[in-house]
Amino acid sequence: MSLYDELGGEASIDAAVGIFYRRVLGDAYIKRFFEGIDMEKQAAKQKAFLTMVFGGPNNYTGMDMRVGHKHLVEKMGLNDTHFEHVLAHLRSTLAELGVGEAKVAEIIAIADSVRDDVLNR
């Protein structure tokens, strides 16, 4: 059983997106990357991403991540430190949802696997 099902499927992803997105926007170090962005589209993308890392139905390709972050890397200096902030917010989101440590490590490893796509390397 995937964590996606274990957590309760789509409804839990919606809850996770709310918590995760609020944490990210509340982080002064990275919130500039989210300024002027359509919040609904952003939330939809986060939902697709979290569905993927939770092992739910997805059609993930690194292409979207690359294209979506290219200008942030080139024009705004998006780097590993920023990426790690996001990972940290994902970690605390999972903790808030009561996900056990072993599972958290597993999910963070999946999320970390998109690092090179996000940073266009």
Added chain:
Amino acid sequence: MPMITFDGHDYDCHQGETILEGLTRHGVLLPSACGQGVCQTCISKAVKGKPPVESQKGLKDTLAAQGYFLTCICKPEEDMELAVADVSKGWLKAAVIEKQMLNESVMRLRLQSEETLDYFAGQFINLKHPETELVRSYSLASLPDDGVLELHVKRVPNGQMSGYLHDDAQIGGRFTIDGPVGDCFYTDKDLDQSLLMVGVGTGLAPLYGIVRDALQHGHRGEIHLFHASLAESGLYYTDELNALAQQHENVHYIPCVLHGEVPEGGMKGDIQQLVQTAVPQLTGWRIYVCGDPEIVNGLKQTCFMAGASMADIYTDPFV
């Protein structure tokens, strides 16, 4: 076997096949990405036929109410006609029946359309300039039951459309309109939910419709309506809204100004901060914000950070 009409052609859809799969089989490629009903890239609108409820999962209720659905998870149960972009009934004729100034720069324009316009209070229409073909959008402040279409037109410096409407449009003059458009309106999904409404300037127009629509549906939760303007002279409908608040215990009307004298029962300051101070906790609330796009987008984020779920935030930025 349901038939799917798209772009003037009919396509059959096999048993168990999604609309996206069916159309692809016929060589019609719609935009899509995840194929799982998650990313919403493939969102389409059913202009005829009813999409199955499962094909609307995750969509905002106001989109579902207008027949939007996801083609990648839609196994049609009946014949459907779809459109991928925003569609309306096409252009209608409407005649001016009243012009009335509501304050020094905002005019109430009432139109009678020749055909009944089906809309949700708070949606907007597009109005065509009779001489130049210029098109501008105006929110509807009326309820469908009112029988007339009410618009609040602010005179914009050198504004071609607002200048024409204020100075040249005559009673009886005919306009071409289309619509309705927009997904900022009331749905009766939860009559006890607390509602926060913030209108900046003529952003009050859609809210004036939405608040009355909510009450007409028997909304029981608290309703806090903030109307923000630079100064008191920019407010309007204060008597009407105070009366509404008197008639309904759950309605609270808060006129807000940035400068000068503060109206009775009102507040002074930056609207974003005023809202934040007045209602710091918005978990479980439903939010409506209309008007200046910068303020609307700022408040959208403020409300989300204060706990409101994204699915519960409805906005109409006037661009």
